Structure formats: C-alpha cells, structure tokens
Amino acid sequence: MRKQNTTSGVSSINSDNQNMKTLLLFSAMCLLSIFISQAQVPNNGFETWENDVDGNWNPKFWTTSNSTPDTSVRPYTPAYAGNYSMQVSSLPVGGGFVIPGMAYINYTSHQRPTQMSICMRSTVANSDQILVYYSSWRNDTMIAAVGNCTFHIDSTMGSFHCLTFPITYTRDVMIPDTAQVMILAGYLSSAQAGTSVIVDEIILSGDDNGIIEIENNNSVELFPNPANEQLSIFSKKSAMNAIEIFDVTGRLVYSEETKFKSSAGLSEESVSLKSFSSGIYFIKVQLEDGSVTVRRFVKE
Numbered sequence: 001m002r003k004q005n006t007t008s009g010v011s012s013i014n015s016d017n018q019n020m021k022t023l024l025l026f027s028a029m030c031l032l033s034i035f036i037s038q039a040q041v042p043n044n045g046f047e048t049w050e051n052d053v054d055g056n057w058n059p060k061f062w063t064t065s066n067s068t069p070d071t072s073v074r075p076y077t078p079a080y081a082g083n084y085s086m087q088v089s090s091l092p093v094g095g096g097f098v099i100p101g102m103a104y105i106n107y108t109s110h111q112r113p114t115q116m117s118i119c120m121r122s123t124v125a126n127s128d129q130i131l132v133y134y135s136s137w138r139n140d141t142m143i144a145a146v147g148n149c150t151f152h153i154d155s156t157m158g159s160f161h162c163l164t165f166p167i168t169y170t171r172d173v174m175i176p177d178t179a180q181v182m183i184l185a186g187y188l189s190s191a192q193a194g195t196s197v198i199v200d201e202i203i204l205s206g207d208d209n210g211i212i213e214i215e216n217n218n219s220v221e222l223f224p225n226p227a228n229e230q231l232s233i234f235s236k237k238s239a240m241n242a243i244e245i246f247d248v249t250g251r252l253v254y255s256e257e258t259k260f261k262s263s264a265g266l267s268e269e270s271v272s273l274k275s276f277s278s279g280i281y282f283i284k285v286q287l288e289d290g291s292v293t294v295r296r297f298v299k300e
Contacts, residue, residue, distance in 0.1 A: 041181055042107050044202040046086040049075055058103075059086055065102040072101030072185070080119045080160045080200035089196040090128070090186035098193050100186030109136060109179035112143070112169065114206030116181070119162040120199045122153055125192035129154045131184040134167055136176035143176045144169050153197070160200070167206075173246050173282055173294065219293060220285050226298035229274055235267040235287060242286040243269060247279060273299050 048060040056066035057074070064073035076087040088101040122130055134149040135142065144167055151165040181202060186195045219237035233243065245254035254271060276299045285293045 040204060041105060041179075041202045043105075045082050045200060046075065046079075046084050047082050049084070061107065062086075062103050062105045064088075064104075065091070065099070072099075073103050076198050080198075082200075085198045085200035086183075087196060087198045088183050088185040090125070090191040090193060092193045098186065098191045100184045100188055100191040101196075102182065102184050104133075104180060104182035106178055106180045108177065110175055110177065111179075111204070111207055112136070112175065113167055113204035115164050115166050115204070117162055117164040117201075117203045117205065118199055119160050119201045120153070120157065120197055121160050122155070122157045122198070123194060123196045124154055124156050125186075125194040127190070128186055128192040128195045130186075130195065130197045131182075132165065133180070133182040133184070134165070136179040138174055138177050141171065141174065143171050143174050144179075160198075162201070167204075172292075173244075173284055175251075219287070219291070220295060222283065222295055222297050226300045227273055228300050229272065231271045231273055231283075231297060233269045233271065233283065233285060235285065237287060237289065237291070239267045239288040240269060240285055241288050243271070244284040244286075245271070246282045246284070253281070 042061040043059055046059045049057055050060050052058050055068050056064065057071075058064045058066060059073075059075075066073050070091055070093070072091040073086065073088050075084040077084060079085040086103060088103050090098050090100050092098050116132075116134055118132065124130060130153040132151040132153070133146050134144060135146045136144040148168045148170060149165075151163075153163075183197065183199055185197050186192060219235060220240075221234045221236070223232045223234070225231070233240070242257040243254070244252060247253050253276070256269075256271075278299055281297055281299060283295050283297060285295070287293070
C-alpha cells in the first residue's frame, strides 16, 4: 500500500475517496430511478386500444385471445378510472365447448415488486374461476414463478373492488429483465360460459431490488469494505461451501463452490477484484450448515 508523507497527499486521497463514494451513491440512485420507472405495466389502465396485424381490437401492448370474429376481450365502460377498463370473458365455441378468455403482456422490467393491486369486477360461473398470473425472469431463469404468483377469484363482485396480491420470488439477488401479467376468465381445461372479469389500474408496488442484505448473527464479515484489489471473506460460524458475487443489476460475476480453508472455527477466503469494475456488489455466501448470508460491498 502506498503511503503519503505529506498532509496534502493524505487530504488528496481522502478527497478522491469521498468523491468516489459520492459517485457510487449517485450511480446507485440513478439505477434505482431507472428500476422504478420501468416497474409499471404498460397501458395498465387500458386507455389505449388498437388493431393488431390480424384486425383484432386489443389493448395496446397486450396480446389477447381475440380471433375475429370471435371476441373475448373488449373495452368496457363505465370504467373504474379514465375512459376504459378491459373486459375478459370466457367464449363458447360450439359443441358445448367453452374456452377461457385471455389477455397477457410481456414487458421489460428490472424491478422486483412485492405486491400487485388490480381493481376489478367479476362474474364467476358455477365451478369456474378467474385467474391472475404474475411472473418474471432473466434470460431463461425464472425469478418469480407462476406457481408462486397465481391468484384465484371464485366469487362474483358486482362492483369494482381493488385487490392486492403478494408477489414472492424463487430466487434471491437476481434482477429480472422481463415480466408478465396474465388474466384468464375461466379454467384452461374447464371454462364455463358466463365467466367474465373487468380489470383496471394494475399497479405494482414495493421493491426489494433483489439486493436485500441477509445476515446471520454477523457470521460473515468482509474486509476491507470498500475494497480495491482484493476482498477477504471471514466466516465465524461454519465453513463456507460456496461464494457468489452479483453486480447491482443481479448479474452473476463470480462463482466458486468448494470447502474453503478453516482453522479454530474461522473459515477464510480471498477474492481478487482486479477484473471488477468500480461499483456496488453483493456477495452471497453459502455456509456448511445450510445458512446463507448476503452482504454488500463496494469496489473502488
């Protein structure tokens, strides 16, 4: 480590460090503002409708089960808010068969909301349901899976009610790049005629950004933090089995799985940061006893 022999040199280094920390904080705030701006579902109030390539009248950005002349999704008035809501209805297709009405949207999202609220009215036929799905993923990795974020409405609501559904995640740390919201009027395999839902104002809220720090009685310590060329990881609880490092977008940038050296109950490992860009990172440590710790550090 280079030592400065003058007060001005020390002041210069302190000033540079402070400037770097300020820049990193500003960058993190900018990223957070980008995440928030991209969090909401496009055309979530269903005010804009347009013809698709096949001439079907659909809410802009949404894909529906409409197939001219069969229409199961249409604008609805009077709306809960604005000029239009979206009505999704099951559709009899002859021969005693009924198919569920469907509307869904895939959109770019770098957010991990913790809940979704939807204002809706419903008419639910006997033995049928309305289903609302939320999911998100990054590349081919599911982050919020349909199995954990499927919401069932099995009763008729004659007026608008705004319902809030929790969103849970199958993977921590990772930030999605795509999300999907889907509305189904009727079971896929046994939809009933007469099932219909009117939806409006789909709002996502809450945000953990996938970067919640999880600590287990301070069992894992990082030194130094901020770090420059090397980061040392110490576990006072049990041996470390695996280490993963993610950047602020949730991208995996380092991974190692092994049992690291330990003595006198202390497990220790060092990671070279020479190839890391300056910024904020999150390190996930899997301990031999099965516990997991996620800590944040800064690369200067």
